[in-house]
Amino acid sequence: QKEVEQDPGPLSVPEGAIVSLNCTYSNSAFQYFMWYRQYSRKGPELLMYTYSSGNKEDGRFTAQVDKSSKYISLFIRDSQPSDSATYLCAMSVTGGGNKLTFGTGTQLKVEL
Amino acid sequence: SAVISQKPSRDICQRGTSLTIQCQVDSQVTMMFWYRQQPGQSLTLIATANQGSEATYESGFVIDKFPISRPNLTFSTLTVSNMSPEDSSIYLCSVEDNDRFQETQYFGPGTRLLVL
Numbered sequence: 126q127k128e129v130e131q132d133p134g135p136l137s138v139p140e141g142a143i144v145s146l147n148c149t150y151s152n153s154a155f156q157y158f159m160w161y162r163q164y165s166r167k168g169p170e171l172l173m174y175t176y177s178s179g180n181k182e183d184g185r186f187t188a189q190v191d192k193s194s195k196y197i198s199l200f201i202r203d204s205q206p207s208d209s210a211t212y213l214c215a216m217s218v219t220g221g222g223n224k225l226t227f228g229t230g231t232q233l234k235v236e237l
Numbered sequence: 238s239a240v241i242s243q244k245p246s247r248d249i250c251q252r253g254t255s256l257t258i259q260c261q262v263d264s265q266v267t268m269m270f271w272y273r274q275q276p277g278q279s280l281t282l283i284a285t286a287n288q289g290s291e292a293t294y295e296s297g298f299v300i301d302k303f304p305i306s307r308p309n310l311t312f313s314t315l316t317v318s319n320m321s322p323e324d325s326s327i328y329l330c331s332v333e334d335n336d337r338f339q340e341t342q343y344f345g346p347g348t349r350l351l352v353l
Contacts, residue, residue, distance in 0.1 A: 129279070159341055168329055168344035169280070171238070213280070217341075224295070225342060227279040 128152050131214055131228030140237055144201040148214035148228045151195065155216040155226070158190050160199045163211045163230065172212075173199060204235045238334050239264050241345035249351045250320055257316045258348045260330035265310035267333065270342060271303070274327040283328075286313050320352045 131148045138144055146160075157176055161169035173188040175181045175197075181188045187200040197216075201208055211230040217223045240263040250256050260269065271283040283303055284292040292305040306314045317324050327349050331342040 127279075131279075133277070157341065161344075166347075166349075168241075168346045171341060171343060174341055215280075224282050224285075225280075227281075229277065229279045 126151060128226050129214065129216065129228040132231055133229055135232040135234060137234045137236060138204055140204060140206060140235055142204050142235070144204050144208070144233060144235075146199040146201075146212050146214075146231050146233070148197050148216075149195055150197075150216060150226075152216075152218070152226075153192070153195065154218045156219065157217045157223075158188070158197050159215040159225070160186075160188055161213040161215060161227075163213060165210075169213055206235050206237060209234045238343045239266060239332050241330065241332060241343065243328075243330060243345040243348050245348060246346065247349040247351075249353065251353055252321055254320055255316055255318045256320065256350060257314050258328055258330075260313045260315070260345055262311045262332050267310070269307060269313045270331045270333075271305065271313075271315045272329045272331060272344075274329060274347070275325075280329065283315070317350065320350075322352045325350055325352045 129150045160173040162172045163169045175188045175190050178190045178192045185202045189198040211232045213230045214228040215225045242261045244259045269286045272280045274280045282295050283298045284294045286292045286305050286307040288307050288310050304316045327347045329347045331344045334343050
């Protein structure tokens, strides 16, 4: 069993839809949770960063962490074609220069 | 956040040869990381490189296969040695950004390697 599970998709939604992306994990020691966005032929770009449980909002993006269920989510409101990318969840046990454990990524396509 | 560049952006190499990938950062950083991203798989950490010390390798990765240099606080190289087709992958360097979140990493654009 992988430490971090993520549905690879692809996920196709119409423009303006609310998108929900999710990851589950098995290591209860994870405390730092991140979402990266990766466009085709580009490196991953940090989108959201959350410590421990709770919600964090940034514009159209909301990250949720439920440590009791070992489940994290990224919501995208009013999705745009420019949101079409692969979304990677990542997590680590401690801060600083610690190893990040990634999901395999979910490919999202927002269609006009 | 730090601006990270990698060279080459892509390459096609023959089996048995070696390729050195360069990673340059526009600011001084303590820790640099090298990852591999194979098709359909998650990013996997190869090693952590601190300036002035030997790189620390993750399980399954060895120095003879992936030697790393870290001569200063803005530069690192990863060499993929004695390549086989199984080494075909995207190789990414990342840095810990001390100006914003010390707890996370920012990535370069990646080097796309195809081994024939």
